Amino acid sequence: MEDFSPSDLKAILHSKRANLFYLEYCRVMQKDGRVLYLTEATKENLYFNIPIANTTVILLGNGTSITQAAMRMLAQAGVLVGFCGGGATPLYMGCEIEWMTPQNEYRPTEYLQGWMGFWFDDEKRLDAAKQFQQARIAFLKQVWQKDRDLKSEGFNFDDKAIQTALDTFFTRTDKANSSQELLLTEAQLTKVLYKYAANATDSEDFKRQHKSSKKVDIGKANDFLNHGNYLAYGLGACTLWVLGIPHSFAVLHGKTRKGGCVFDVADLIKDALVLPWAFICAKENATEQEFRQQILQAFTDHKALDYMFDQVKQVTLQEFSEEQIAAIENDQQGDAL
Template sequence: MDYFKPSEMKTIMHSKRANMYYLEYCRILVNGGRVEFAAEAGRKINYYNIPIANTTVILLGNGTSITQAAVRDLAKAGVLIGFCGGGGVPLFSAMEQDTDIVWFCPQSEYRPTQYLQQWAGFWYDPARRLKAANIFQTARTAMIRKHWSKLAKDPENCFDHNDRQLEQVLDIFEKNIDVCADTENLLLEEARLTKNLYRLTAKAVEYGSFERAKRGEGGDSANRFLDHGNYLAYGLAATAAWVLGLPHGFSVLHGKTRRGGLVFDIADIVKDALIMPNAFISAMRGDTEQQFRQSCIDALVQAEALDTMIDTVKLASIEASRAEA
């Protein structure tokens, strides 16, 4: 069988791709030159095509297997592959800690180098690294303002947040980060913001008291949905970093002792705006994991989340590089 070449496949920019897949209890393989997943239906086995040229991330959950040929073709198409536990929430890994997801990035040496060169140029300077982190946080608050307002206008969501309180929280955060002397202080401000946003979100849907559980510890439905949805954002963030040729270890705010810190930095641009409110809305509606996952994917696609991530990283790279050392 003749295998396709990357040049033979219509190229779709990663930021314009539509699909993220979570697969479980199936086998991913190459069948007739196409990447498909095979799922049992009684005595039959059904085959479903995966449009790899229009796919960003594939999460492989419980009971999945994948062939070497499928991994090769997914890599050629630039698709990130992650192994996770049930419902999209990672419970194990092959190379990291037990609660971390593993992203297998396509190995292409012909990605752009300009952003890596700019990033490396400023990353070792704490002041310029702080500037890049501030740009991420500014994009984060802009996304919250834009998308919380949209959610509130849709009566089906029952998301009645207090505009005045939200603006007050965001204004205080933006003023405080402008005067932060280092990333440690910025992390403290970010923790305060997140805590306030949890409070406002729970109040907006009349969820009652809420306390964020540690990752992987489960808890109530809102906590489980937050864990699940956040990993969708991490998948897009890993894609954004890969597209721009940036190693995940070059974080500007989170996890400087861990390889994936930049993924967490980038994911924060959209998590509070899109994942957090949907987690509480789905919890109040009694949605299943699948229904919540679909609502998150729809929100991420409609908000052009990957575009926003890539544009923000580009801006941070350029602006921090230009800043005075």
């Protein structure tokens, strides 16, 4: 196989890529210039192609292995790889969000420089965290007002309970003087959203639990929330890697998690998409695969990855001049060509 430049597989921008894979009980390998995964059937082995040029993230679950040649091609295509447990949770790297990120010394530097320009200032970092929280609600409003399927399941953004909770959320967010106050405000809103979703799907006995085990059945809604959140973390990690921003430089979650910035970015879409569909699919007794297909389709339909890129870039470049932003956009267009 002939070697190729990483740019050969980056014709599709990461923000426009459609695929996020979770694989289990298979072997990922390179064959004839393609990345395939091999499964064992009763009478023969089956090969399936992975369209790496149109893929953002691959999660490798139980019973998987990957060859060095396959990792080289995935790295050249800019695909993030993570090892995880069954059902895409948890990610294995202790208790932190870590990814096997492709090595590319030619990623953009201006976004990291912009991020560092405000990150060391406590007040500016808090302002950035507030912007992310505002953007999170804006996406929730955008999705819940537009999505007919969610409306038919009883998820109404204009519901009095939601609006009352948001009034409190906005007031406390504006007055917050620390990231801990923002985290507490976030937790209170999420609790209201859980209750609202549970009522809408007749799951009044729901109680949020993050860790499942063979001894404890935490219910499908909890399992689907965990599963969907890790898929969102994959998109968040991809966004930060493409823009060259290290996962440790969080604006909100950084004091408790090394990969806290991934949580910050993933939170932009979790409440709007993962939360309602986890409850809906649990009510319908869907399988993990059916839930995964539904949530990935929702990510695509509502352009979740695009939204992540737009919001991170907006926060990063907010102190840049119009001339600097124009220069950055010109460089990006040249790279795309």
